[in-house]
Amino acid sequence: MCSTCHTEFVTTLQPSPSEPNGEHVISPAEQRFWERMTFREFAILMVRLQALWILFPVIIELTYLPGYLSTFFPASRFDVLPPELKHTFYLALLRIGLRVVVAVAAFCYAERLLSWLVRESVAKQPPNKSLQATAAGPASCD
Numbered sequence: 001m002c003s004t005c006h007t008e009f010v011t012t013l014q015p016s017p018s019e020p021n022g023e024h025v026i027s028p029a030e031q032r033f034w035e036r037m038t039f040r041e042f043a044i045l046m047v048r049l050q051a052l053w054i055l056f057p058v059i060i061e062l063t064y065l066p067g068y069l070s071t072f073f074p075a076s077r078f079d080v081l082p083p084e085l086k087h088t089f090y091l092a093l094l095r096i097g098l099r100v101v102v103a104v105a106a107f108c109y110a111e112r113l114l115s116w117l118v119r120e121s122v123a124k125q126p127p128n129k130s131l132q133a134t135a136a137g138p139a140s141c142d
Contacts, residue, residue: 044110051106058099061092 002008026034106113 040114043114047110047113048107051103051110054099054103054106058096058103061096061099064092
């Protein structure tokens, strides 16, 4: 109790960010990032994550290559191998190469890819007059 005005002091205990209270605590910088992120930026992030996901089968495919290569080393010449094995090996290399190219292209050109995907949808929508008036400036009341 305050000795001057005789009001009671109320103390509220707030958990500090360093204390684990079961919730995930993010930094103020990360909080500002998520508050400012636009839908377009989020879509670009999703395309880039998908590009990284395309690389996952490449890793799986690479685990099979030693099996193909082990059959090449005992042979003195590549021509000795059966055509089916050579064909399978070349197809595996082609799959790996195509996936890497697609993943890198999607990652690097995510913005262009999204613009290309929504171009038709944007062209079909009628213009919004309220947005045009806002973009042109405030309406005068003369």
